[in-house]
Amino acid sequence: xxxxxxxxxxxxxxxxxxxxxxxxxxxxxxxxxxxxxxxxxxxxxxxxxxxxxxxxxxxxxxxxxxxxxxxxx
Amino acid sequence: xxxxxxxxxxxxxxxxxxxxxxxxxxxxxxxxxxxxxxxxxxxxxxxxxxxxxxxxxxxxxxxxxxxxxxxxx
Amino acid sequence: xxxxxxxxxxxxxxxxxxxxxxxxxxxxxxxxxxxxxxxxxxxxxxxxxxxxxxxxxxxxxxxxxxxxxxxxx
Amino acid sequence: xxxxxxxxxxxxxxxxxxxxxxxxxxxxxxxxxxxxxxxxxxxxxxxxxxxxxxxxxxxxxxxxxxxxxxxxx
Amino acid sequence: xxxxxxxxxxxxxxxxxxxxxxxxxxxxxxxxxxxxxxxxxxxxxxxxxxxxxxxxxxxxxxxxxxxxxxxxx
Amino acid sequence: xxxxxxxxxxxxxxxxxxxxxxxxxxxxxxxxxxxxxxxxxxxxxxxxxxxxxxxxxxxxxxxxxxxxxxxxx
Amino acid sequence: xxxxxxxxxxxxxxxxxxxxxxxxxxxxxxxxxxxxxxxxxxxxxxxxxxxxxxxxxxxxxxxxxxxxxxxxx
Numbered sequence: 001x002x003x004x005x006x007x008x009x010x011x012x013x014x015x016x017x018x019x020x021x022x023x024x025x026x027x028x029x030x031x032x033x034x035x036x037x038x039x040x041x042x043x044x045x046x047x048x049x050x051x052x053x054x055x056x057x058x059x060x061x062x063x064x065x066x067x068x069x070x071x072x073x
Numbered sequence: 074x075x076x077x078x079x080x081x082x083x084x085x086x087x088x089x090x091x092x093x094x095x096x097x098x099x100x101x102x103x104x105x106x107x108x109x110x111x112x113x114x115x116x117x118x119x120x121x122x123x124x125x126x127x128x129x130x131x132x133x134x135x136x137x138x139x140x141x142x143x144x145x146x
Numbered sequence: 147x148x149x150x151x152x153x154x155x156x157x158x159x160x161x162x163x164x165x166x167x168x169x170x171x172x173x174x175x176x177x178x179x180x181x182x183x184x185x186x187x188x189x190x191x192x193x194x195x196x197x198x199x200x201x202x203x204x205x206x207x208x209x210x211x212x213x214x215x216x217x218x219x
Numbered sequence: 220x221x222x223x224x225x226x227x228x229x230x231x232x233x234x235x236x237x238x239x240x241x242x243x244x245x246x247x248x249x250x251x252x253x254x255x256x257x258x259x260x261x262x263x264x265x266x267x268x269x270x271x272x273x274x275x276x277x278x279x280x281x282x283x284x285x286x287x288x289x290x291x292x
Numbered sequence: 293x294x295x296x297x298x299x300x301x302x303x304x305x306x307x308x309x310x311x312x313x314x315x316x317x318x319x320x321x322x323x324x325x326x327x328x329x330x331x332x333x334x335x336x337x338x339x340x341x342x343x344x345x346x347x348x349x350x351x352x353x354x355x356x357x358x359x360x361x362x363x364x365x
Numbered sequence: 366x367x368x369x370x371x372x373x374x375x376x377x378x379x380x381x382x383x384x385x386x387x388x389x390x391x392x393x394x395x396x397x398x399x400x401x402x403x404x405x406x407x408x409x410x411x412x413x414x415x416x417x418x419x420x421x422x423x424x425x426x427x428x429x430x431x432x433x434x435x436x437x438x
Numbered sequence: 439x440x441x442x443x444x445x446x447x448x449x450x451x452x453x454x455x456x457x458x459x460x461x462x463x464x465x466x467x468x469x470x471x472x473x474x475x476x477x478x479x480x481x482x483x484x485x486x487x488x489x490x491x492x493x494x495x496x497x498x499x500x501x502x503x504x505x506x507x508x509x510x511x
Contacts, residue, residue, distance in 0.1 A: 002451070003470055005477040008499045013075070018495075021141065022461070022504065023095070032076055038501060039078040045144070057091075060144045061081045063111060063137075064501075066095065068459065071483070071498045086148065094214065096168070105149055112151040118217070130164075133217045134154045136184065136210075139168065159221065167287065169241070178222055185224040191290070203237075206290045207227045209257060209283075212241065232294065240360065242314070251295055258297040264363070276310075279363045280300045282330060282356075285314065305367070313433065315387070324368055331370040337436070349383075352436045353373045355403060355429075358387065378440065386506065388460070397441055404443040410509070422456075425509045426446045428476065428502075431460065 009034045009070065016073040017042070021066050025049065028073060029060065038064030082107045082143065089146040090115070094139050098122065101146060102133065111137030155180045155216065162219040163188070167212050171195065174219060175206065184210030228253045228289065235292040236261070240285050244268065247292060248279065257283030301326045301362065308365040309334070313358050317341065320365060321352065330356030374399045374435065381438040382407070386431050390414065393438060394425065403429030447472045447508065454511040455480070459504050463487065466511060467498065476502030 012031050019027045019040065026049070029042030045060040046053055085104050092100045092113065099122070102115030118133040119126055158177050165173045165186065172195070175188030191206040192199055231250050238246045238259065245268070248261030264279040265272055304323050311319045311332065318341070321334030337352040338345055377396050384392045384405065391414070394407030410425040411418055450469050457465045457478065464487070467480030483498040484491055 003479065005471050005473050005479050005499055007471065008479050008497065023097075023141070024461075027142075033078050033080065035078050041076065041078050041081050057142075057144050059081065060142050061078050062142045063140055065138075065503075066141050067501055068461070068504050069465075069495075069498050069500045071495050096170075096214070100215075106151050106153065108151050114149065114151050114154050130215075130217050132154065133215050134151050135215045136213055138211075139214050169243075169287070173288075179224050179226065181224050187222065187224050187227050203288075203290050205227065206288050207224050208288045209286055211284075212287050242316075242360070246361075252297050252299065254297050260295065260297050260300050276361075276363050278300065279361050280297050281361045282359055284357075285360050315389075315433070319434075325370050325372065327370050333368065333370050333373050349434075349436050351373065352434050353370050354434045355432055357430075358433050388462075388506070392507075398443050398445065400443050406441065406443050406446050422507075422509050424446065425507050426443050427507045428505055430503075431506050 006034075006036075008072070009038075009040075012070070012072050018071045018073045019062060020068040020071075021062070022068050023066070026051075027057075027060065027062065029057075035064075038067055038070075040064065040067070040070070079107075079109075081145070082111075082113075085143070085145050091144045091146045092135060093141040093144075094135075095141050096139070099124075100130075100133065100135065102130075108137075111140055111143075113137065113140070113143070152180075152182075154218070155184075155186075158216070158218050164217045164219045165208060166214040166217075167208075168214050169212070172197075173203075173206065173208065175203075181210075184213055184216075186210065186213070186216070225253075225255075227291070228257075228259075231289070231291050237290045237292045238281060239287040239290075240281075241287050242285070245270075246276075246279065246281065248276075254283075257286055257289075259283065259286070259289070298326075298328075300364070301330075301332075304362070304364050310363045310365045311354060312360040312363075313354075314360050315358070318343075319349075319352065319354065321349075327356075330359055330362075332356065332359070332362070371399075371401075373437070374403075374405075377435070377437050383436045383438045384427060385433040385436075386427075387433050388431070391416075392422075392425065392427065394422075400429075403432055403435075405429065405432070405435070444472075444474075446510070447476075447478075450508070450510050456509045456511045457500060458506040458509075459500075460506050461504070465495075465498065465500065467495075473502075476505055476508075478502065478505070478508070 029045035102118035175191035179187040248264035321337035394410035467483035
C-alpha cells in the first residue's frame with residue numbers, strides 16, 4: 001500500500017525532529033504527540049536561528065498552521 | 074495510549090505558560106481556560122519583548138489563530 | 147466545572163475592555179455584544195496607539211478575525 | 220434579550236457608516252445591504268486616507284474578509 | 293424586500309466595473325460572470341495603476357479571495 | 366443561460382494561458398487540467414518576470430490558493 | 439477522460455520533483471507520498487536558493503498550504 005504523509009509523523013514519535021516554521025525559525029526536539037491538524041508536541045525543544053541554538057524551551061506545543069515542514073533529524 | 078497535543082494544555086491548567094504569538098510577542102501568565110480552537114485565557118498575563126517585561130495586562134483572552142506555540146514555563 | 151474562554155466575554159458585557167488588533171492598534175470601549183466568531187461591538191470606542199488616544203470612534207463592530215486578544219480593562 | 224453584533228449592521232441600513240479596511244483605507248458611504256459574511260454595499264462611497272477624501276467611488280461592494288471594523292458615522 | 297450584496301453583481305452583468313485587488317491593483321472591464329465565491333470574469337479587462345492604464349489583458353478570471361471591492365464604473 | 370466563471374477554464378483546456386500569482390510572478394503555458402479549487406496544470410510552463418522569460422519549468426501543478434487571475438493568452 | 443491536477447502527483451510518485459514554496463524557497467527530492475491537502479513527503483530532500491544547494495535535509499514532510507507549485511524535475 002502506498003504511504004501517506006502522516007505515516008512519517010507516526011514513525012517519528014519518540015525521535016528527534018527538526019521543524020521549520022513559516023517565520024523562518026527552526027525548532028528541534030523529541031516528538032511526543034501530533035494530531036490531524038499537524039499540531040505537534042516536542043520534549044526538550046530548542047529554538048535555532050541560522051543553525052545556532054537561540055533558546056532552550058523545554059516542552060512545547062506547536063500549532064500546525066505555522067509549520068512549513070517537518071524532518072526527522 | 075499515545076498522547077494527543079491538547080493533553081499538554083489540559084495539564085497546564087492552573088500553571089504558568091509562555092505563549093509566543095505570530096507577531097513575535099511573548100505573553101506569560103497562568104492558564105485558566107482553553108477550547109478546541111486553542112483560544113486561551115491567562116490570569117496575571119504579561120507582555121514580554123526580547124525577554125523583558127513590556128506591559129502587565131491582567132486577565133486576557135488570546136485568539137488561537139494568532140498563537141505560534143505554547144510552553145509550560 | 148472548568149471555565150471556557152468565551153466565559154470571559156460573557157462576564158465582560160457592559161464592562162470596559164481593551165482589544166489589541168492584529169495590526170497593532172488598540173481599541174478601548176464598553177462591550178455590548180459578541181458572537182461565536184468573536185465579532186465584538188463596543189460603545190464609546192477609542193483607538194489608541196502606543197498608549198495615546200488617537201481617535202474617538204463611538205459605536206464600533208470589530209471583526210473577530212482581526213483580534214489578537216481581549217482584556218477586561 | 221442580549222444584542223448580537225449584526226444587530227448594529229441591521230440598524231445601520233440607510234445610514235452613513237465608516238468602514239476601516241485591513242489595508243488601512245477608510246471607506247465612507249450609506250449602507251444599503253450586507254450579508255452573513257459581512258459583505259457590505261455602500262452608496263455614495265468615498266475612499267479616505269489619513270482623514271482626507273481621496274476618491275469618490277459611488278456604489279461599492281466590499282468583501283467582508285477585508286473589513287477591520289464598521290462604525291455608524 | 294431588503295437588497296443583498298450580490299444583487300449588485302447581478303445588476304452589473306454586461307456593465308463596466310472597477311475591481312480593486314488586495315495588492316492595490318485596479319482591474320477594469322465588462323463583467324460577464326460571477327459565482328458565490330465572488331470569482332469574476334471580465335471581458336476587455338485592463339490593469340490600471342495609480343489611475344493609469346498599465347496592461348490590456350482581454351478576458352480574465354479573477355479569484356474572489358483577492359478582491360477588495362467591486363464598483364460599477 | 367448565464368455563464369459561470371469556471372466555464373472560462375473549461376474553454377481554455379488545451380490553450381495557452383497567462384496566470385498571475387499572488388507574489389507577482391507570471392506563469393505561461395498550455396492548460397491541461399484544473400479542479401474546483403482552481404488547482405491548475407500547465408504544460409511547457411514558463412516563469413516570466415516584468416514581461417521577460419525567467420525560467421522554463423515544463424509541466425507544473427499550481428495551487429489554486431496562490432492564483433490572482435487567469436487569462437487566455 | 440479529462441485529466442485532473444492530482445493525476446500529476448500520482449504519476450510523480452518515485453520521481454524527482456521541484457517544489458516552490460510560498461516564501462520563495464525551492465525544495466528538490468524524490469516524492470514518496472501526498473494527500474488531498476497536497477501535504478507531500480520527499481526523500482533525499484535538498485533546499486535550494488537562487489538555484490544553488492543550501493541545505494541537505496533528507497526525508498521531509500511539507501505542508502500543502504505552503505506550496506506554490508510542484509514540477510516533475
